[in-house]
Amino acid sequence: MKTLKIIRILFILGSFTACKKDKVDTPEPAQEPFAITDYVLVEKGLGVDDNDHLITTFELQGKAIWYTLLGYLEGPKYTFEDGVLKIYLGGTVEREFKIENQKIVSHSVKFQPYSCQLVKISKSNVLDGNTYNGGWRNEGSLIVSVSKLKFTDTHYAEASLNLPVPNNEYKSLKNIGAYSRINNVNTLWILINGKLEGSRKYESGNIAIGDFNKQ
Incomplete structure (x- = not known):
């Protein structure tokens, strides 16, 4: 009886050892080089x-x-x-x-x-073909002016309601942002974690900050 118990224990230990040998450690993914x-x-x-x-x-x-x-x-x-x-x-x-x-x-x-x-940065223009809803808030004010944006790969349109065909030219910033100067109004946009942030300086010198979400 004692012999059978010993044989059984040896069998269990042997099975456990075999399982350990069969286990293959998965290597951690190589970290992408930083540039x-x-x-x-x-x-x-x-x-x-x-x-x-x-x-x-x-x-x-x-x-x-x-x-x-x-x-x-x-x-x-x-x-x-x-x-x-x-x-x-x-x-x-x-x-x-x-x-x-x-x-x-x-x-x-x-x-x-x-x-x-x-x-x-992105390999392709992340703004191209997208529409964003949000608004602008003037410096020192809590009031938000509703605005919609629509981008192509080179132009954008902006309106509070019905968007026209994009006809305002912008300069792409590494495919994740944009810079434009239209009628002495300078605007910067940058896409951060899926949210489009904007800064705008009017000819009067007033500054507005914008927040937009993809439609």
């Missing part, structure tokens, strides 16, 4: 208003472009080494960012309020 040129930097708090956008695109050969409500500037340069992004203007470091796992974990900006984030 700063695959992202844009979106900042708030450095522009005309606390909430309007400053968008930096990273080009080849260490060149950067700033897009703001005052226009765009091709003078800035940047370096990215050992997870540290530095942005220069006229040879002077303007801002510095520490990046880990595709996210900004610290920065050198002391102004408040201030926020910043990296947004990955």
Whole structure:
């Protein structure tokens, strides 16, 4: 009887060992290499208003472009080494960012309020063919003016109710945003986590902030 128990235990242990041998460890997916040129930097708090956008695109050969409500500037340069992004203007470091796992974990900006984030660019224009509902809120006001937007790959239309055929030209920002200057009105749009954010400066100097959701 004791012999049968021992044989049974050995059989169970043998089966358990076989199961362990059959188990194959699934390797963790390889982390995608990080390239700063695959992202844009979106900042708030450095522009005309606390909430309007400053968008930096990273080009080849260490060149950067700033897009703001005052226009765009091709003078800035940047370096990215050992997870540290530095942005220069006229040879002077303007801002510095520490990046880990595709996210900004610290920065050198002391102004408040201030926020910043990296947004990955797209291979195709994410605005093309889409309609967005939302509105604009003027600086210092709680009133939102309802607005609808419709984009093609090069033009957009805007209206409160019935949208016309898109006939206002815009410049695509790495396929995830847009910049336009129509009748001395400057507008920036950037798509962040599926939500279209906007900043607008009117000829009078007034600033408006927009929030839009895809229809």
